Amino acid sequence: MTLGSAGPWDQTYGAMNRRGIELALAELNARPEYRDAQISIEFRNDSGSGARAAQIAQEFVDNPEIIAVVGHVNSGAMVSAAKVYDGQLAAVATTASSPDLTGISPWAFRVISSDSANGIEIARWAARRGLTRTAILYENNPYGRGLADAFRTAFRGEVISIDPIAEGADQDFEPHIAYYKAERPT
Structure with missing residues (x-):
């Protein structure tokens, strides 16, 4: 199983988010029930840009190995990407907090308050x-x-x-x- 993840990985805040995702993935893959079905993540750098995020979102949608997305980190990037994922791929925004995400798509989820x-x-x-x-x-x-x-x-x-x-x-x-x-x- 492969997840997609996008964020500004070269920026401090993005690097912290990526490290959190990597730690969670390592913990999950260490569980016995995932021994035969390891989860991998394809990380892509969107630089916090809405245009770049939409492009990456389309690449994730077009990749049949990607089953869901963790990210995008920034609100503007996630709003742009959510429109691409709509109806095609579930995406969980871990830190994007824009009110514009509320109701943007039944395929986009936010785990932090707006x-x-x-x-x-x-x-x-x-x-x-x-x-x-x-x-x-x-x-x-x-x-x-x-x-x-x-x-x-x-x-x-x-x-x-x-x-x-x-x-x-x-x-x-x-x-x-x-x-x-x-x-x-x-």
Whole structure:
């Protein structure tokens, strides 16, 4: 049995996902009931690109040895690929959280909550902490935009600023915090 799996394997987050899949596969193949029917995985690098993901999805669909797909890792890639898999191959998204995946296909499954649910829960957490003002800083990609939009809609306090940052930008947020404090002090 062969599974397909696609993600941005050359990126840190993708590499962690791939390692998790490899560990799960090794554990599964070590079970006695799989001794005579080992499962293998064909890994393909989609670089997190929707166009590349759709191309790989078609290659998986065209390969009669592939019985199902684990991935795609990124939301945009999974949304594009799900349209190709529809009616032909089951795909399980392990980390893609875009609300656009909800109901996209009866052949596409997500095992993590959607950004819309996550954004609402983060807003509830902020309310429980008594926070009434916030600035939203989000990564400018489908994941970041979806999460920011869901939070902004659910947050009952004042949003003083909503700003995108470049995808993959450094993780030093101090300049942003200093700017918000200077422009909109409490």
